[in-house]
Amino acid sequence: MVTRSGKPSRERIVAGAADMISRRGLSATSIREMAKHAEAPLGSTYHYFPEGKQQLATEAVRFTGEWVARSLRKELEAGPAAGLSAFLDLWRGIVVGSDFHAGCPVLAVAIEEPPADGVPPALVAAAEVFEQWEALLAASLREHGAGSEQAAQLATLVVAAVEGTVAMCRAKRSTQPLDHTAEQLQALISAATRR
Amino acid sequence: MVTRSGKPSRERIVAGAADMISRRGLSATSIREMAKHAEAPLGSTYHYFPEGKQQLATEAVRFTGEWVARSLRKELEAGPAAGLSAFLDLWRGIVVGSDFHAGCPVLAVAIEEPPADGVPPALVAAAEVFEQWEALLAASLREHGAGSEQAAQLATLVVAAVEGTVAMCRAKRSTQPLDHTAEQLQALISAATRR
């Protein structure tokens, strides 16, 4: 019953899976590689995630979602502009720190075609994570004077723009897109809360 | 020497590859499936694209890039706002027409991790396509009164936001993100050219 390394090992697998998915995409990441990357035996992945790859992907998405949301919640206490800066810096750190190899695992999962029957849980999780990030930003914008509809639209724009920009940075092997997007979004947020 | 079906067949393979990549991503799309989707024999793909999957992916990216650029160039004659509308409608059509299964193949290629040695040509092509779309938008913005730096930043924001939004629409199985982003970007373009 819950040996010493149970939680660490499980968590290591999820975190590693998120990292690998953010680099190669879901379908290009094999369970065997995820296990090896986490220094866990293959059998353990099916022990911890009996529903297989989909479950692992779902948890990786949620893990990333919660990790980003934590940072967002904390920085948004200082206002929407600070939250945006934290959001931008977080992704800039990932892109630069991986030498333009890694991006957002949530985006990677979001663009995988669902099977003909039904929607896979990992895709649902991706939608929920986007929703959560938007909701955090929108709430903060509203608290700082933005109109309700304007706040929702702006929150969507911020999340979408940053996700798209990170992908563009990877393709171009440059942070210039992130610089451009950052300036534009900062001006927008500042205008929307000025009142 | 150029039999009757030579060009049609080759082009069909490229167009089909772009469609499949936009749905499943590059690594999840097999050459066998691309051939079948284009009703071409497997051998033909290696006849037309002797460098294999990477070449096919590269051409699919460039094909999509040129297709979008053509539409963009034409609509931008009526100004940046019209160009933006066309850009948004184009992607909305793809997302809705595929029942949220398809997205942008350029984005799909952009987020695949390059091998340790060197940058694959498909990724370079993706960067060039993004650059091209940005350049078209930026030039039009400058022609309509936007400052040079502002035009470049805004063009990046538009491309990144639309790419990100399309992915969000797929995850949420809704066009609401596209509606939000469209309104925000339209207001931005209109403000940047008003003068």
Added chain:
DNA sequence: GCTAGACTATGACGGGCGTTATAGCCAGGG
């Protein structure tokens, strides 16, 4: 100390992958 149950080790299953090789078809030009 023993036993139950959490974890690991190992190997197999059928199947799809990218790529290559080889032989065959069949229209056009000489």
Added chain:
DNA sequence: CCCTGGCTATAACGCCCGTCATAGTCTAGC
């Protein structure tokens, strides 16, 4: 009429995939 060369058909190569089954190991609680 033949033959060249673009295109196709077919099969094979070695490799990796997701998943499952089974037997083993080790520890925590009694």
